[in-house]
Amino acid sequence: xxxxxxxxxxxxxxxxxxxxxxxxxxxxxxxxxxxxxxxxxxxxxxxxxxxxxxxxxxxxxxxxxxxxxxxxxxxxxxxxxxxxxxxxxxxxxxxxxxxxxxxxxxxxxxxxxxxxxxxxxxxxxxxxxxxxxxxxxxxxxxxxxxxxxxxxxxxxxxxxxxxxxxxxxx
Amino acid sequence: xxxxxxxxxxxxxxxxxxxxxxxxxxxxxxxxxxxxxxxxxxxxxxxxxxxxxxxxxxxxxxxxxxxxxxxxxxxxxxxxxxxxxxxxxxxxxxxxxxxxxxxxxxxxxxxxxxxxxxxxxxxxxxxxxxxxxxx
Numbered sequence: 001x002x003x004x005x006x007x008x009x010x011x012x013x014x015x016x017x018x019x020x021x022x023x024x025x026x027x028x029x030x031x032x033x034x035x036x037x038x039x040x041x042x043x044x045x046x047x048x049x050x051x052x053x054x055x056x057x058x059x060x061x062x063x064x065x066x067x068x069x070x071x072x073x074x075x076x077x078x079x080x081x082x083x084x085x086x087x088x089x090x091x092x093x094x095x096x097x098x099x100x101x102x103x104x105x106x107x108x109x110x111x112x113x114x115x116x117x118x119x120x121x122x123x124x125x126x127x128x129x130x131x132x133x134x135x136x137x138x139x140x141x142x143x144x145x146x147x148x149x150x151x152x153x154x155x156x157x158x159x160x161x162x163x164x165x166x167x168x169x170x
Numbered sequence: 171x172x173x174x175x176x177x178x179x180x181x182x183x184x185x186x187x188x189x190x191x192x193x194x195x196x197x198x199x200x201x202x203x204x205x206x207x208x209x210x211x212x213x214x215x216x217x218x219x220x221x222x223x224x225x226x227x228x229x230x231x232x233x234x235x236x237x238x239x240x241x242x243x244x245x246x247x248x249x250x251x252x253x254x255x256x257x258x259x260x261x262x263x264x265x266x267x268x269x270x271x272x273x274x275x276x277x278x279x280x281x282x283x284x285x286x287x288x289x290x291x292x293x294x295x296x297x298x299x300x301x302x303x304x305x
Contacts (some may be wrong), residue, residue, distance in 0.1 A: 086294040108266060109267050125218040154221040155221065155256030
């Protein structure tokens with residue numbers, strides 16, 4: 001009986017081997033997978049020219065930008081003056097807060113956005129060239145806002161490269 | 171007599187409240203004022219181009235970028251050597267931005283002195299003095 005079971009198992013195993021040989025019959029599958037890599041290959045050279053093209057222009061005008069930490073982020077919060085907020089927690093809603101923020105911003109201090117949910121402070125710059133951030137943010141002081149853009153982080157600072165800003169409905 | 175004692179009690183509680191508020195305010199103001207002056211060694215950077223692309227004013231092109239960006243209204247800041255921390259800078263004189271002062275130091279190694287405030291993940295340096303670093 002033992003011999004029979006052994007024989008059967010050997011048969012089964014060889015049967016599996018037969019399957020493998022069956023797989024060998026299908027080298028087309030691996031071939032197709034091999035053919036598929038060439039298709040990514042053309043995409044690689046397609047990607048390559050862009051880095052090649054960028055180094056030629058950026059050093060002169062703009063450096064190659066590292067990828068944003070997060071893109072198209074929506075931030076709900078309010079406009080603050082970074083200095084008076086850090087020093088005394090001044091908000092647009094605090095007594096005389098609006099006046100303090102406007103005076104500070106007009107004096108040249110940067111306005112920013114305080115995220116409601118996290119309490120994080122964002123430095124802000126405009127995505128559109130030639131638009132001044134403080135001028136854009138000033139009308140939104142004391143109003144709950146929703147701002148959209150790309151967020152970059154470095155050296156302990158968070159920067160929102162802002163695309164759009166509007167009154168928050170939330 | 172009762173009315174008088176009630177008035178006295180009310181007066182005392184009001185006095186206590188005002189005293190507590192005044193003391194609280196003193197504590198808050200004291201904590202801000204008590205922050206020690208810190209000396210930071212580093213260089214002036216344009217906050218936007220540095221955070222986005224790591225641009226430093228260590229080459230003629232870098233200086234151009236920093237000047238152009240800050241000239242268009244983006245704030246200058248200080249990048250601390252060693253720690254890599256970036257500070258938003260304001261002048262100790264009330265409501266005065268720092269770009270005018272800092273722009274004179276673009277491309278130089280500097281030593282800045284002032285108070286550091288940290289809130290909401292951002293660091294602000296209330297600048298008292300700035301000069302060329304000898305190190």
